[in-house]
Amino acid sequence: MEVIDRYIYAVTQRLPEQQREDIQRELLSLIEDMLEERISTGQASKEDVESVLLELGPPNQLAAKYRGYERYLIGPMLIDAYLTTLKIVLTSIVIGLTAVFMIDTFLSHSGKLDPVTSYLASLVTGAAQGFAWVTVVFAWMEYRQRINNAGNSSRNKAWKPSDLPLIPDAKMKIKRIRPILSIFFPIVVMVICLYLTDLLGIWRYRDGVLTSVPFLDNDVFRRYWPLLWIVAALSITKQIVRIIVRYRSSKLLAFYIVMTMITTMLVCIMLADKTLWNPHFIQDLTTSSLMSAEGNNFKTLVSNWPRVKEWLVNAIVVLTLLDIIRESRAWYRAKSSPSPITKQKPLV
Amino acid sequence: MADLNETILGLLSELRRGTIVIGVLSQLSEPRYGYSLVPLLEEKGVAVDPGTLYPLLRRLEKQGLLESRWDTNESRPRKYYLLSPFGKEVYAGLYQEWRKLVASMEGILTDFGGGV
Numbered sequence: 053m054e055v056i057d058r059y060i061y062a063v064t065q066r067l068p069e070q071q072r073e074d075i076q077r078e079l080l081s082l083i084e085d086m087l088e089e090r091i092s093t094g095q096a097s098k099e100d101v102e103s104v105l106l107e108l109g110p111p112n113q114l115a116a117k118y119r120g121y122e123r124y125l126i127g128p129m130l131i132d133a134y135l136t137t138l139k140i141v142l143t144s145i146v147i148g149l150t151a152v153f154m155i156d157t158f159l160s161h162s163g164k165l166d167p168v169t170s171y172l173a174s175l176v177t178g179a180a181q182g183f184a185w186v187t188v189v190f191a192w193m194e195y196r197q198r199i200n201n202a203g204n205s206s207r208n209k210a211w212k213p214s215d216l217p218l219i220p221d222a223k224m225k226i227k228r229i230r231p232i233l234s235i236f237f238p239i240v241v242m243v244i245c246l247y248l249t250d251l252l253g254i255w256r257y258r259d260g261v262l263t264s265v266p267f268l269d270n271d272v273f274r275r276y277w278p279l280l281w282i283v284a285a286l287s288i289t290k291q292i293v294r295i296i297v298r299y300r301s302s303k304l305l306a307f308y309i310v311m312t313m314i315t316t317m318l319v320c321i322m323l324a325d326k327t328l329w330n331p332h333f334i335q336d337l338t339t340s341s342l343m344s345a346e347g348n349n350f351k352t353l354v355s356n357w358p359r360v361k362e363w364l365v366n367a368i369v370v371l372t373l374l375d376i377i378r379e380s381r382a383w384y385r386a387k388s389s390p391s392p393i394t395k396q397k398p399l400v
Numbered sequence: 401m402a403d404l405n406e407t408i409l410g411l412l413s414e415l416r417r418g419t420i421v422i423g424v425l426s427q428l429s430e431p432r433y434g435y436s437l438v439p440l441l442e443e444k445g446v447a448v449d450p451g452t453l454y455p456l457l458r459r460l461e462k463q464g465l466l467e468s469r470w471d472t473n474e475s476r477p478r479k480y481y482l483l484s485p486f487g488k489e490v491y492a493g494l495y496q497e498w499r500k501l502v503a504s505m506e507g508i509l510t511d512f513g514g515g516v
Binding site: 074075077078079081082084085086107108109113114117118120 | 433434435449450451452454455458459470476477478479
């Protein structure tokens, strides 16, 4: 009976390799025994087989009983934070792409054949990217957690009540809106950067024609996309951890600082690459007659243009430092301010 | 509020889960294959479905309470399970505990039960 083999296959596929053969043999003999009980003589009918399989239940449930534990990609501990993050990320991506679509249509610049179709296509790919990154990050956290738990249970004997973590103070709580905005803005900015690279530049509207001189070299920038995705994934991870932990602590602060420094460094490495910038920027400016080759404005620009990149990198470093200082101060202030005992609810 | 019967059934299956282990161990002082235990237990009023019994037998074997061997002499190969020496000791201990448990539950239920 083919359906029996399919059932047994469906069960054993969900089990560890080394147990499969034995369980397969045992299940087969069980099913034959059960069939024999239903029919005293002759061949088992299709209905008999089906009723036996129905009695054994869905293959995934039977396999779960054999395994003795449930398998998750993202377990009950993390699922709420996962869904929250997924909502934020997907919303940000949709808003970002919609902004790109509107700018694109408004400028009727890209010359795409069908802007609506390409908008829908970018929605699908963008959402898929966001979904994949968030899921990968959470699956990794789940995996780490399981390993930690396994380690803890083997050390269970040494457990002491004094090991219990302190109940987090209400004032150490991170306002939820912060990580949410910190996920939202980078994604929107990144989506705009990725889809409208050639729009990042100087614009001029003259005689009904829009001309632009882009800042970046599109081809070189494209090579940096994977790096940008990594930066986005790291900064989202940073915020996800804040959403899950929810309370300030020295450990969380250290994690935040390390992650911030890594992402800033990656961005600065990219921006410091000389080939990233449009090599013909000054030439393009004059040829597109956005700016006359004479005049003080032009001279200041020419003399300052090479330094703009340095300024940008410096500005990013300063902003990062300010961010780190602000987070550290928020942590320090929360830690050192007296605990509002009166706020605690009475036990009875 | 949840359905009365559903609640009772849910709690009952929790209660039964542990008793099935004792029931199975009690029958395995001689070798038996999995499916032969189903009617044996059922006629004594302990219903167990094969989808629960088979994984349980494997688990008990893994814990060292049962030993198993394949019998391929008959028309159909079957895996026979038998209490291991360790399993016998465990069963003897469980048996004592179960007797005590029944006695104390009996005491509680005769003193306070029925007076709902």
